[in-house]
Amino acid sequence: MSLRYALLGLLAEEPASGYDLTRKFERALQRYAWHAQHSQIYPELNRLAADGLAMVVAEGARGRRTYAITDKGRTELRSWMLNPPDVFVVRHEFVLRLFLLSTLDPDDARAVLRPVVEDSARELATLRESIDTADTTTPPGALPAFGRLVAEYGLRSFQTMHDWALWALDQIDQADTTAPEINHSE
């Protein structure tokens, strides 16, 4: 049911069409939080409308339909936000690979980790730049957009991953040079 609330949440920020929402997923949500394609989004929008949680507020060129959240939708969304489950659904292929690093020999493990260092550094730089731009263009004293909170979370997460990957490479090197002959049994 998370897709339903992801859509309601995006609609709560501003009205949007299925096409808009698809692009929002690609740009922001997909990398950190949730993934969905247009083939899933359009039917769900129709269901949201059928359930009275969203409604079509404009029809434009090329069959474009702009949806907005309804009061009922807002109530439903708020209730979902304030009642988190005890255990969250997590599916993270990257972290899965970290878990399975133990199945590789040191050289292979290093080969997996090195791109992690570079990728996280690149993500970090991109995010920091867009945060700096946003911070300087925001009038002083204004409410910081909540998007700023998420960006900060992303920034810290990439920093953590970067630092960790460097540390992990170091750990592997140490183990490898200290006692390389213990390996290669079996």
Place this chain on the structure above:
Amino acid sequence: MSLRYALLGLLAEEPASGYDLTRKFERALQRYAWHAQHSQIYPELNRLAADGLAMVVAEGARGRRTYAITDKGRTELRSWMLNPPDVFVVRHEFVLRLFLLSTLDPDDARAVLRPVVEDSARELATLRESIDTADTTTPPGALPAFGRLVAEYGLRSFQTMHDWALWALDQIDQADTTAPEINHSE
């Protein structure tokens, strides 16, 4: 296909039954990396065996079947580990809620964030304790188990989340006391 590799990876560490694997998911993978129930694990084990990537190596009481990874399975797993996709699948309901914090008013946002501070502190303490125990029981000079790498990643991730949530609460307070009258329009 990630489930397939998660299972292969766990079998690469040691032979296990479907029942064992189900518990491993519950204990470790589920919270951080991937989730699966027994109803998905048993059929997939049968498929792994049919494809020659795993095989039954022992049959025990109560119909228990212990599977082990085959050489073909190891080759397949290694190839998967060394060829990561450009973009990872991420489904993280917790982070989704962070994104949608912007749809809540400051009081509601605080109500969402406060438990995050507490939960992450608790997870942090538990993880640190089990890491300390593992570190002191590991004979000095031995190869650090790769599980130690993941534990460290978990530790740092929870620390990051904890620090971020405190920072976010502070940001909300500041915005709320600086310019509370800007809100409540519309």
Place this chain on the structure above:
DNA sequence: TCAGGCATGTAACTCGTTACATGATTGC
């Protein structure tokens, strides 16, 4: 005019969840 992007949809398939179902073993 025509390429590229806007815009929506659906069918077939696979993945994942929930619920139902069954029985064996162990320890008290």
Place this chain on the structure above:
DNA sequence: GCAATCATGTAACGAGTTACATGCCTGA
């Protein structure tokens, strides 16, 4: 004997992916 746990399975359903399908607008 019986409760708890071990142990595996499947059917029905819902969620998510891939591929196919269609047509409209805008700008060069």
